[in-house]
Structures are given as structure tokens and as C-alpha cells.
Amino acid sequence: MKGNSYFSRKLHSLLGIIPLGGFILVHALTNYQAFERGPEGFANGVHTINSLPVLPVLEIFGIYLPLLFHGIYGLYVAYQSNSNTGRFKYGRNWAFTAQRITGVITFVFVFWHVYQTRIQVYLGNITHEELGSTMHTIASSPVMFVLYVIGVLSAVFHFSNGLWAFLVSWGITVGPRAQRISSYICMGVFVLVSALFILSLVAFSGDEFKEAANAALTWTNIG
Amino acid sequence: MAETTVASKTVKFIVSRQDTPESKPYTEEFEIPYRPNMNVISGLMEIQRNPVKADGSKTSPVCWESNCLEEVCGACSMVINGKPRQACSALVDQLEQPIRLEPMRTFPVVRDLVINRERMFNALKKVKAWIPIDGTYDLGPGPRMAETKRQWAYELSKCMTCGVCLESCPNVNDRNSFIGPAAISQVRLFNAHPTGEMNKEERLEALMTDGGIEGCGNSQNCVRSCPKGIPLTTSIAAMNRDTTKHLFKKWLTN
Numbered sequence: 179m180k181g182n183s184y185f186s187r188k189l190h191s192l193l194g195i196i197p198l199g200g201f202i203l204v205h206a207l208t209n210y211q212a213f214e215r216g217p218e219g220f221a222n223g224v225h226t227i228n229s230l231p232v233l234p235v236l237e238i239f240g241i242y243l244p245l246l247f248h249g250i251y252g253l254y255v256a257y258q259s260n261s262n263t264g265r266f267k268y269g270r271n272w273a274f275t276a277q278r279i280t281g282v283i284t285f286v287f288v289f290w291h292v293y294q295t296r297i298q299v300y301l302g303n304i305t306h307e308e309l310g311s312t313m314h315t316i317a318s319s320p321v322m323f324v325l326y327v328i329g330v331l332s333a334v335f336h337f338s339n340g341l342w343a344f345l346v347s348w349g350i351t352v353g354p355r356a357q358r359i360s361s362y363i364c365m366g367v368f369v370l371v372s373a374l375f376i377l378s379l380v381a382f383s384g385d386e387f388k389e390a391a392n393a394a395l396t397w398t399n400i401g
Numbered sequence: 402m403a404e405t406t407v408a409s410k411t412v413k414f415i416v417s418r419q420d421t422p423e424s425k426p427y428t429e430e431f432e433i434p435y436r437p438n439m440n441v442i443s444g445l446m447e448i449q450r451n452p453v454k455a456d457g458s459k460t461s462p463v464c465w466e467s468n469c470l471e472e473v474c475g476a477c478s479m480v481i482n483g484k485p486r487q488a489c490s491a492l493v494d495q496l497e498q499p500i501r502l503e504p505m506r507t508f509p510v511v512r513d514l515v516i517n518r519e520r521m522f523n524a525l526k527k528v529k530a531w532i533p534i535d536g537t538y539d540l541g542p543g544p545r546m547a548e549t550k551r552q553w554a555y556e557l558s559k560c561m562t563c564g565v566c567l568e569s570c571p572n573v574n575d576r577n578s579f580i581g582p583a584a585i586s587q588v589r590l591f592n593a594h595p596t597g598e599m600n601k602e603e604r605l606e607a608l609m610t611d612g613g614i615e616g617c618g619n620s621q622n623c624v625r626s627c628p629k630g631i632p633l634t635t636s637i638a639a640m641n642r643d644t645t646k647h648l649f650k651k652w653l654t655n
Contacts, residue, residue, distance in 0.1 A: 187615035258577040265483050266622045274620035343619045349642020353635055
């Protein structure tokens with residue numbers, strides 16, 4: 179009974195929503211400040227996060243460890259499944275396969291993205307204040323922009339569809355009607371959160387973030 | 402001599418064959434005379450009667466399994482034109498030709514279209530899909546079942562362990578120990594029964610082991626494929642709810 183796959187899979191399902199789903203939402207809203215309020219708004223958002231108490235604890239137990247468990251166990255879950263969308267062309271079956279494909283894309287994308295941003299801050303190559311200009315460099319390259327859009331759409335689809343599956347797997351939505359309505363809500367979440375991320379990317383690619391980068395540079399030079 | 406020629410209608414079958422459990426599958430084509438109201442079983446019977454391929458060469462008769470011929474036993478389940486279903490209720494008039502017959506390869510193939518569904522019966526044993534009524538003395542009659550409950554529980558009792566839901570499930574494969582939708586729905590059935598309910602924790606705990614209910618990935622192919630229209634995904638979600646409750650109850654009361 180102890181230590182069986184029921185608990186690992188349940189934990190995997192829970193961590194995908196709490197905390198990782200919550201993190202995606204916070205991340206989307208912070209980034210969106212770049213679109214809504216420009217470089218200053220984004221800088222404020224980054225500052226707000228950095229002024230949270232016990233930040234390293236939150237990062238390690240709220241993001242890194244859940245992400246590693248969910249990601250690595252998720253690869254195992256994907257490995258354990260077949261795709262039979264050729265024989266059973268139903269919407270939910272497509273979503274089943276897409277959930278596994280987007281999971282693997284998200285796994286790669288998140289590692290790469292964390293390497294380009296957070297790890298560079300850890301390594302001391304950039305500061306938190308320079309994240310806006312780092313994102314400008316990334317988003318103004320057309321290839322990177324497209325790759326980021328693919329990564330972001332995969333991550334948000336994986337979260338939205340995972341939310342739908344979470345509601346079923348924990349026995350919250352039981353009947354077909356409840357599951358249909360929750361699928362509409364989750365589709366809405368997908369569209370909304372994707373829009374937040376893509377608009378942020380568009381904002382990052384704008385010239386104001388380049389100027390902000392220059393301004394920050396001037397500031398450090400003066401300082 | 403005047404010959405009365407009638408345009409003879411034929412039915413084409415492409416049958417996937419396999420001589421032994423380990424040997425490689427191959428296909429053979431058959432063209433048999435059409436008769437009104439044929440089903441796939443009567444087509445197979447015709448091939449059995451006259452095992453000659455479409456090219457005129459002789460072959461061994463095709464092996465298949467069937468019993469009831471009225472879609473209640475599940476024995477003749479096979480993949481017909483890509484979809485797992487019962488051969489007895491697959492009417493030739495409603496099928497696109499050539500009719501392609503394959504065994505349900507999710508299960509070990511014994512020969513041709515015959516498969517071994519033993520894993521399904523083992524699954525029923527694992528989840529204790531029965532109602533223990535034996536005692537050392539007469540236990541008397543059990544509690545009554547509400548009619549409203551009986552009506553939906555009856556739908557679940559239509560399961561004939563045919564294996565179509567396992568064949569359609571992307572998570573039932575040799576890399577995954579998932580028990581499959583049928584047995585999970587049977588837990589709901591026996592846990593709904595007023596006497597069966599007395600042992601409901603045992604069945605829930607069986608679902609909370611390796612390869613139990615966690616193996617469901619919500620592709621929902623099972624409910625779309627079930628020939629008896631059993632609400633399998635509702636059963637799975639209901640058992641998700643009960644196992645979740647049981648998990649927390651155990652954590653908080655032990």
C-alpha cells in the first residue's frame with residue numbers, strides 16, 4: 179500500500195495546480211505589467227516579487243522542487259501512454275495527446291527560459307533590474323519570439339487542460355455536464371492567460387524596453 | 402442453354418491472421434457471397450464453411466470466438482474497420498467494404514481474432530467486484546436499495562467485460578499497469594449496492610494501489626466506445642471522488 183503510484187500521481191496532479199498553476203497566473207500578471215504599464219510597471223512587478231518575505235524558501239519549495247517533480251514524473255507519465263488519435267478522433271482524446279506533447283515542450287521551454295533569465299541572475303551576469311532588457315533582447319529576435327510563443331502556448335495549454343483534468347481526477351467535476359462546463363471555463367482560461375503572455379512578449383519586443391535598458395545602463399554608469 | 406444470371410453480390414473481408422501467440426500477423430482477403438441481413442459473424446461462418454481466399458487459393462479457416470450473438474456476452478469483440486466492437490452486432494449492410502477485421506491487440510492474441518481477456522477477470526478479482534454474503538450463521542436479508550439508485554446502478558451492471566474500453570484506452574498498454582475503465586466502474590456498482598457498500602473501503606483501497614485509478618488519463622475514449630453505453634467516465638470521476646475522500650479520511654483519522 180505504501181509508496182505506490184497512486185500517491186505519486188496524485189501529488190503530480192496537485193502540484194500542477196498548487197503551486198505551479200498559481201505560479202503561472204502570477205507570472206502572467208507580472209509580465210502583463212510590461213504591456214499595461216511599460217518598463218516601469220514591469221520593474222515594479224519584479225520588485226514586488228523580490229520584496230516577498232523568505233523568497234528563497236518560496237522559490238525552492240513553491241517553484242523549483244514542485245517543478246522538478248511534476249516535470250520528471252510527467253515525462254514518465256507521457257512515456258507510459260500511447261496515442262491513438264488516428265483511430266479515435268474525439269476532442270478529449272486529442273487533448274489527452276496534446277497534454278503529453280505540450281508537457282514535454284513545456285519541460286524543455288521552462289528549463290531554457292529559466293536558464294536565460296533566473297540562472298543568469300544567480301550567476302551574476304545580469305541583475306533583477308535588467309530582466310526587462312534581457313527579455314527585450316530575446317523578444318526582438320524573430321526566431322526567439324516564435325519559439326517563445328510556442329513555449330508559452332504549450333505551457334498555458336498544459337495548465338488549462340491540466341486544470342480540467344485536475345477537477346476530474348480529484349472528483350470535483352463528476353458528471354458529463356459538469357465536465358463540459360468546466361472544459362469551457364478551462365478553454366477561457368487558456369485564451370486569457372495566453373493573451374496575457376503574448377501581449378507581454380509583444381511589449382518586451384518594443385523599443386521602450388530597449389531605451390529602458392539603455393537608461394538602466396546609464397544609471398549604473400552614473401551610480 | 403439459357404442460364405439465369407443474377408448479378409451476384411459479394412462481401413469483401415480483409416482479415417488479420419496470426420497462427421500462434423508469438424508468430425507474426427499477416428492479412429488475408431476473402432470474397433464471399435452476400436446474403437441479406439448478414440453480420441460479421443455470419444461472414445466468418447461462411448469463411449469457415451469454405452476457407453478459400455479471394456484469389457481462389459485454399460487456406461485454414463479463420464478462428465474467432467462468439468457465444469450469445471446478441472451483444473450481451475462480449476466474446477466476439479474485435480476491431481472492425483478500425484473500431485473495437487462486437488462482431489455479432491456489426492451488420493454488413495452498415496459497414497464500409499472491404500470489412501477489415503483485426504484482433505484487439507491490447508490483449509494477448511491467441512490465434513487470428515481470438516484474444517485472451519484474462520487480465521480483465523484478474524482486475525475484477527483485484528477490486529473485489531462481488532458482494533460477500535457468507536457468514537457462519539444466517540445473516541438475514543440485506544438493506545433495501547432505493548429504486549432511484551437501482552435505476553442508474555442497473556446501467557453499470559450491463560458491463561459484459563468485453564474489453565472494448567481497454568482497447569480504446571491509450572493508457573492500457575504494456576508500459577502501463579492501468580487496470581482499465583471496466584473494473585473501476587464495477588467498484589462503483591458494488592459500492593452502490595446496500596450490502597456491497599459494507600465492504601466499500603476494501604474496493605477503494607484496491608483502486609488506490611499501483612495501476613489503479615490513477616492510471617486514467619481522461620482521454621474519455623472508453624465512454625465513447627462502450628457498446629452498452631455505460632457512463633464509464635462518470636464512474637471513474639465518482640471513484641476519484643470516493644478515493645480522494647477515503648485518502649483524507651485515512652490520513653486524518655489514523
